[in-house]
Amino acid sequence: MARSSRSGPGSPVRRPCPTSLSDEPGRAPVQITTIETFAVAPRWLLVRVDTDAGIVGWGEATLEGHTDVVAAAVHALGERLVGSDPRRIEDSWQRSTRGGFYRGGPVFGSAVAGIDMALWDILGRSLDVPVHQLLGGHVRDSVRVYGWIGGDRPSDVAAAARHQAEAGLTAVKMNATDQRSHLPTQAEDDEVVERARLVREALGPERDFAIDFHGRLSAPAARRLIPRLEESHPLFVEEPVLAENGHAALAGLIGSTPVPIATGERLYSRWDVLPVLKAGVAVLQPDLAHAGGISEVRRIAALAETFDVAIAPHCPLGPLALAACLQVDFATPNFLIQEQSLGIHYNTTADLLDLLEDPDVFTLRDGAVRRPTGPGLGVRVDEDAVRAAAAQFRGWRTPTWDHPDGSFAEW
Numbered sequence: 001m002a003r004s005s006r007s008g009p010g011s012p013v014r015r016p017c018p019t020s021l022s023d024e025p026g027r028a029p030v031q032i033t034t035i036e037t038f039a040v041a042p043r044w045l046l047v048r049v050d051t052d053a054g055i056v057g058w059g060e061a062t063l064e065g066h067t068d069v070v071a072a073a074v075h076a077l078g079e080r081l082v083g084s085d086p087r088r089i090e091d092s093w094q095r096s097t098r099g100g101f102y103r104g105g106p107v108f109g110s111a112v113a114g115i116d117m118a119l120w121d122i123l124g125r126s127l128d129v130p131v132h133q134l135l136g137g138h139v140r141d142s143v144r145v146y147g148w149i150g151g152d153r154p155s156d157v158a159a160a161a162r163h164q165a166e167a168g169l170t171a172v173k174m175n176a177t178d179q180r181s182h183l184p185t186q187a188e189d190d191e192v193v194e195r196a197r198l199v200r201e202a203l204g205p206e207r208d209f210a211i212d213f214h215g216r217l218s219a220p221a222a223r224r225l226i227p228r229l230e231e232s233h234p235l236f237v238e239e240p241v242l243a244e245n246g247h248a249a250l251a252g253l254i255g256s257t258p259v260p261i262a263t264g265e266r267l268y269s270r271w272d273v274l275p276v277l278k279a280g281v282a283v284l285q286p287d288l289a290h291a292g293g294i295s296e297v298r299r300i301a302a303l304a305e306t307f308d309v310a311i312a313p314h315c316p317l318g319p320l321a322l323a324a325c326l327q328v329d330f331a332t333p334n335f336l337i338q339e340q341s342l343g344i345h346y347n348t349t350a351d352l353l354d355l356l357e358d359p360d361v362f363t364l365r366d367g368a369v370r371r372p373t374g375p376g377l378g379v380r381v382d383e384d385a386v387r388a389a390a391a392q393f394r395g396w397r398t399p400t401w402d403h404p405d406g407s408f409a410e411w
Contacts, residue, residue: 032086035078035115037061037071040355040389043396044318045070047114049122051086057122058381060320061114062289063106065398073111081115089119093295109268109290116293117324117377124376131377135298135331142368143329144337146210148316148344150174158198161209170367171208171235171337174199179401179409182218189225196232208235210262215242216410219249227257235337236262236283242410243267247275254280265314268292270300277307283336287314289321294328301332310336316344319356323377330371355389357382
């Protein structure tokens with residue numbers, strides 16, 4: 001049966017890992033035997049899938065602030081999947097996403113994602129090939145990444161940008177603002193424009209920076225502010241308005257500025273992204289840990305390609321989410337750039353490389369990650385470190401903000 005665990009009270013019995021899951025005459029089909037979840041700092045949820053062939057797969061079902069809810073969803077899906085063939089990834093995906101009367105959304109999408117990644121990991125390991133080879137092979141030899149330089153109330157971003165450039169990154173991203181009223185003052189807008197100017201000055205014209213608004217602007221506020229950012233030439237402006245405010249507001253904003261607009265981290269399926277593609281978004285940012293995993297994001301990327309839209313997967317998350325993103329990135333023609341969380345402002349108790357036996361797989365060269373050649377997701381999880389971290393995890397909830405008058409503000 002599936003089991004959910006924070007502390008993992010003892011490692012499962014390990015069996016020798018075969019090189020193949022191929023069926024042998026007289027042998028029962030390969031089956032999923034257990035599915036475990038591990039909540040670990042800073043706010044990640046890792047998924048482990050075992051098979052009776054001894055091959056183990058790992059995935060990530062992180063949904064920030066809702067770890068316990070998603071873990072329960074993984075457990076519920078596991079009740080259906082234990083006993084099934086792990087190689088039937090599409091069948092498992094369809095049954096997991098459509099097998100209940102109610103479907104869709106971030107919780108189900110994240111639960112499916114963690115299991116989906118693990119099944120791709122198992123298949124790749126059984127065949128001794130990286131997942132991107134199973135997706136049609138690599139179309140590039142390296143993947144450009146960016147790092148973060150500012151938190152919810154960004155300060156001294158110019159110095160942070162210079163530091164990241166000196167560390168070898170060729171692109172960075174910062175949050176633009178803290179909470180904003182429906183129509184911010186000129187002084188508040190001037191502050192955003194000035195920070196963008198300082199970052200551009202620090203990086204020079206040969207590097208890139210992106211600006212994330214976290215959906216904190218109203219549509220009229222965004223139409224007034226974002227054209228003023230054009231002179232700083234951001235790579236893109238991310239989620240200026242909330243995705244749920246509709247593609248009409250987004251289309252109006254896109255028509256008001258030449259600055260490329262990006263969105264997508266809060267869209268969880270190809271059906272969710274279609275309206276924003278029709279609205280003219282320049283960059284789509286699906287999150288593999290939220291949007292159904294490798295299987296669905298691969299389809300989302302293909303849909304985006306038909307609109308001449310690039311993808312830049314959202315991933316301020318853990319090592320398995322990043323590993324899955326990279327496998328898709330290497331096999332996706334319309335890929336732009338990859339987010340990653342190394343050194344991000346909220347990784348105060350854990351960091352991206354802490355749970356891997358081979359952290360060098362994410363080593364940057366000239367601001368990019370080279371193509372992983374290891375099997376499956378291309379990383380080796382330090383299971384002892386995962387279980388120890390899960391035993392220490394105390395939970396994390398999304399902060400809530402108020403405006404000065406006491407009303408709720410977008411975080």
